[in-house]
Amino acid sequence: MLLVVLDLAGIAVFAISGALAGVRARLDAFGIAVIGVTTALGGGIIRDVLLGAQPPTSLRDWRYLLVPIVTSLAVFWLHPQFAKLRRGVLLADAVGLGLFTVSGTATALAYGAPSYTACLIGMTAGIGGGALRDVLLREIPMVLRKEIYALAALAGGVVVVVGARLGFPAVPTAVAGAALIVTIRLIALWRRWNAPTARGIGT
Numbered sequence: 001m002l003l004v005v006l007d008l009a010g011i012a013v014f015a016i017s018g019a020l021a022g023v024r025a026r027l028d029a030f031g032i033a034v035i036g037v038t039t040a041l042g043g044g045i046i047r048d049v050l051l052g053a054q055p056p057t058s059l060r061d062w063r064y065l066l067v068p069i070v071t072s073l074a075v076f077w078l079h080p081q082f083a084k085l086r087r088g089v090l091l092a093d094a095v096g097l098g099l100f101t102v103s104g105t106a107t108a109l110a111y112g113a114p115s116y117t118a119c120l121i122g123m124t125a126g127i128g129g130g131a132l133r134d135v136l137l138r139e140i141p142m143v144l145r146k147e148i149y150a151l152a153a154l155a156g157g158v159v160v161v162v163g164a165r166l167g168f169p170a171v172p173t174a175v176a177g178a179a180l181i182v183t184i185r186l187i188a189l190w191r192r193w194n195a196p197t198a199r200g201i202g203t
Helices: 003-022 030-050 062-083 086-110 115-136 150-165 170-191
Strands: none
Touching: 003 030, 003 062, 003 115, 003 150, 003 170, 030 062, 030 086, 030 115, 062 170, 086 150, 086 170, 115 150, 115 170
16 A cells, blocks of 8 residues: 555656646647656656566556546646746655655565665666656756756665665655655755766867
Protein backbone atom coordinates (compact mmCIF):
# COMPACT_ATOMS: atom_id res chain seq x y z
CA MET A 1 0.00 0.00 0.00
CA LEU A 2 2.85 2.40 0.81
CA LEU A 3 4.35 1.95 -2.66
CA VAL A 4 0.99 2.65 -4.32
CA VAL A 5 0.48 5.84 -2.30
CA LEU A 6 4.00 7.05 -3.09
CA ASP A 7 3.55 6.21 -6.76
CA LEU A 8 0.21 8.02 -7.12
CA ALA A 9 1.42 11.08 -5.21
CA GLY A 10 4.54 11.27 -7.36
CA ILE A 11 2.47 10.78 -10.51
CA ALA A 12 0.20 13.70 -9.61
CA VAL A 13 2.98 16.21 -8.94
CA PHE A 14 5.00 15.14 -11.98
CA ALA A 15 1.86 15.44 -14.12
CA ILE A 16 1.57 19.06 -12.95
CA SER A 17 5.19 19.70 -13.88
CA GLY A 18 4.80 18.10 -17.31
CA ALA A 19 1.49 19.76 -18.09
CA LEU A 20 2.87 23.21 -17.21
CA ALA A 21 5.82 22.56 -19.52
CA GLY A 22 3.28 21.75 -22.23
CA VAL A 23 1.42 25.00 -21.53
CA ARG A 24 4.67 26.98 -21.83
CA ALA A 25 5.34 25.22 -25.15
CA ARG A 26 1.86 26.35 -26.34
CA LEU A 27 0.56 22.83 -26.94
CA ASP A 28 -3.14 22.07 -27.28
CA ALA A 29 -5.15 20.17 -24.67
CA PHE A 30 -4.23 16.77 -26.13
CA GLY A 31 -0.53 17.64 -26.29
CA ILE A 32 -0.56 18.90 -22.72
CA ALA A 33 -2.21 15.68 -21.57
CA VAL A 34 0.37 13.60 -23.46
CA ILE A 35 3.27 15.53 -21.94
CA GLY A 36 1.72 15.32 -18.48
CA VAL A 37 1.10 11.58 -18.71
CA THR A 38 4.57 10.94 -20.15
CA THR A 39 6.24 12.91 -17.38
CA ALA A 40 4.15 11.20 -14.73
CA LEU A 41 4.45 7.61 -15.93
CA GLY A 42 7.74 7.51 -17.85
CA GLY A 43 9.98 6.87 -14.85
CA GLY A 44 7.73 4.15 -13.47
CA ILE A 45 7.53 2.35 -16.80
CA ILE A 46 11.33 2.44 -17.15
CA ARG A 47 11.62 1.07 -13.60
CA ASP A 48 9.22 -1.80 -14.29
CA VAL A 49 10.90 -2.69 -17.57
CA LEU A 50 14.30 -2.83 -15.85
CA LEU A 51 12.85 -5.04 -13.12
CA GLY A 52 11.05 -7.32 -15.60
CA ALA A 53 7.59 -6.41 -14.29
CA GLN A 54 5.38 -7.16 -17.29
CA PRO A 55 3.17 -5.41 -18.09
CA PRO A 56 4.25 -2.26 -16.22
CA THR A 57 2.16 -1.29 -13.19
CA SER A 58 0.75 1.77 -14.92
CA LEU A 59 -0.76 -0.48 -17.59
CA ARG A 60 -2.33 -2.85 -15.05
CA ASP A 61 -3.97 -0.38 -12.66
CA TRP A 62 -6.45 2.16 -14.04
CA ARG A 63 -5.61 4.66 -11.28
CA TYR A 64 -2.12 5.14 -12.68
CA LEU A 65 -3.53 6.48 -15.95
CA LEU A 66 -6.55 8.33 -14.56
CA VAL A 67 -4.56 10.46 -12.09
CA PRO A 68 -2.18 12.06 -14.61
CA ILE A 69 -4.90 12.58 -17.22
CA VAL A 70 -7.20 14.37 -14.77
CA THR A 71 -4.30 16.36 -13.32
CA SER A 72 -3.02 17.41 -16.74
CA LEU A 73 -6.46 18.55 -17.90
CA ALA A 74 -6.91 20.46 -14.64
CA VAL A 75 -3.65 22.28 -15.36
CA PHE A 76 -4.85 23.01 -18.91
CA TRP A 77 -8.00 24.70 -17.63
CA LEU A 78 -6.43 26.38 -14.60
CA HIS A 79 -2.94 27.10 -15.94
CA PRO A 80 -3.06 30.86 -15.20
CA GLN A 81 -3.41 30.02 -11.52
CA PHE A 82 -0.73 27.33 -11.67
CA ALA A 83 1.64 29.56 -13.65
CA LYS A 84 1.63 32.10 -10.84
CA LEU A 85 2.93 29.46 -8.48
CA ARG A 86 6.42 29.09 -9.95
CA ARG A 87 7.96 28.31 -6.59
CA GLY A 88 5.17 25.88 -5.89
CA VAL A 89 5.84 24.11 -9.17
CA LEU A 90 9.55 23.81 -8.36
CA LEU A 91 8.59 22.41 -4.96
CA ALA A 92 6.17 19.96 -6.61
CA ASP A 93 8.89 18.80 -8.99
CA ALA A 94 11.28 18.28 -6.06
CA VAL A 95 8.63 16.38 -4.11
CA GLY A 96 7.83 14.27 -7.18
CA LEU A 97 11.51 13.46 -7.59
CA GLY A 98 11.69 12.39 -3.96
CA LEU A 99 8.54 10.27 -4.03
CA PHE A 100 9.36 8.51 -7.28
CA THR A 101 12.95 7.81 -6.27
CA VAL A 102 12.10 6.24 -2.91
CA SER A 103 9.22 4.32 -4.49
CA GLY A 104 11.45 3.05 -7.28
CA THR A 105 14.20 2.08 -4.86
CA ALA A 106 11.79 0.28 -2.54
CA THR A 107 10.19 -1.53 -5.47
CA ALA A 108 13.59 -2.67 -6.71
CA LEU A 109 14.43 -4.01 -3.25
CA ALA A 110 11.09 -5.83 -3.14
CA TYR A 111 12.06 -7.53 -6.40
CA GLY A 112 15.30 -8.70 -4.80
CA ALA A 113 17.64 -6.32 -6.62
CA PRO A 114 21.14 -5.80 -5.15
CA SER A 115 21.70 -2.60 -3.20
CA TYR A 116 23.56 -0.71 -5.91
CA THR A 117 21.03 -1.78 -8.54
CA ALA A 118 18.15 -0.62 -6.36
CA CYS A 119 19.79 2.80 -5.95
CA LEU A 120 20.32 3.19 -9.70
CA ILE A 121 16.80 2.02 -10.56
CA GLY A 122 15.35 4.39 -7.97
CA MET A 123 17.31 7.28 -9.43
CA THR A 124 16.23 6.33 -12.95
CA ALA A 125 12.58 6.14 -11.87
CA GLY A 126 12.88 9.61 -10.39
CA ILE A 127 14.50 11.31 -13.38
CA GLY A 128 13.10 9.23 -16.27
CA GLY A 129 9.77 10.99 -16.75
CA GLY A 130 11.33 14.45 -16.74
CA ALA A 131 13.95 13.38 -19.24
CA LEU A 132 11.30 12.04 -21.61
CA ARG A 133 9.32 15.28 -21.20
CA ASP A 134 12.31 17.39 -22.17
CA VAL A 135 13.12 15.21 -25.17
CA LEU A 136 9.53 15.50 -26.46
CA LEU A 137 9.75 19.28 -26.05
CA ARG A 138 13.11 19.35 -27.87
CA GLU A 139 15.04 20.53 -24.82
CA ILE A 140 18.23 19.25 -23.25
CA PRO A 141 17.02 17.06 -20.35
CA MET A 142 17.38 18.77 -16.98
CA VAL A 143 19.39 15.84 -15.66
CA LEU A 144 22.11 16.58 -18.25
CA ARG A 145 22.30 20.26 -17.39
CA LYS A 146 24.19 21.94 -14.60
CA GLU A 147 21.55 21.70 -11.88
CA ILE A 148 21.91 19.22 -9.02
CA TYR A 149 19.14 16.73 -9.85
CA ALA A 150 20.24 13.13 -10.37
CA LEU A 151 22.73 13.33 -7.50
CA ALA A 152 19.93 14.36 -5.15
CA ALA A 153 17.87 11.36 -6.30
CA LEU A 154 20.81 9.01 -5.85
CA ALA A 155 21.41 10.26 -2.29
CA GLY A 156 17.81 9.54 -1.35
CA GLY A 157 17.97 6.09 -2.89
CA VAL A 158 21.02 5.31 -0.79
CA VAL A 159 19.10 6.28 2.36
CA VAL A 160 16.27 3.89 1.47
CA VAL A 161 18.67 1.03 0.75
CA VAL A 162 20.71 1.55 3.92
CA GLY A 163 17.57 1.79 6.02
CA ALA A 164 16.19 -1.40 4.51
CA ARG A 165 19.44 -3.32 5.01
CA LEU A 166 19.61 -2.19 8.64
CA GLY A 167 16.02 -3.26 9.27
CA PHE A 168 14.56 0.19 9.87
CA PRO A 169 10.75 0.63 9.45
CA ALA A 170 9.76 1.22 5.82
CA VAL A 171 7.66 4.38 6.26
CA PRO A 172 10.17 6.46 8.28
CA THR A 173 12.94 5.33 5.93
CA ALA A 174 10.95 6.37 2.87
CA VAL A 175 10.10 9.72 4.44
CA ALA A 176 13.75 10.31 5.33
CA GLY A 177 14.91 9.46 1.81
CA ALA A 178 12.31 11.67 0.16
CA ALA A 179 13.01 14.51 2.60
CA LEU A 180 16.72 14.36 1.81
CA ILE A 181 16.06 14.55 -1.92
CA VAL A 182 13.69 17.49 -1.56
CA THR A 183 16.09 19.28 0.78
CA ILE A 184 19.11 18.86 -1.52
CA ARG A 185 17.08 19.89 -4.55
CA LEU A 186 15.63 23.02 -2.95
CA ILE A 187 18.93 24.10 -1.41
CA ALA A 188 20.60 23.60 -4.79
CA LEU A 189 18.00 25.85 -6.41
CA TRP A 190 18.26 28.44 -3.64
CA ARG A 191 22.05 28.51 -3.57
CA ARG A 192 22.32 27.93 -7.34
CA TRP A 193 24.56 24.93 -6.89
CA ASN A 194 25.66 23.37 -10.17
CA ALA A 195 27.69 20.36 -11.14
CA PRO A 196 31.04 21.21 -12.77
CA THR A 197 31.02 21.94 -16.49
CA ALA A 198 33.83 21.77 -19.05
CA ARG A 199 35.91 24.92 -19.32
CA GLY A 200 37.18 26.61 -22.46
CA ILE A 201 34.46 25.34 -24.83
CA GLY A 202 34.62 27.31 -28.06
CA THR A 203 37.93 29.01 -27.26
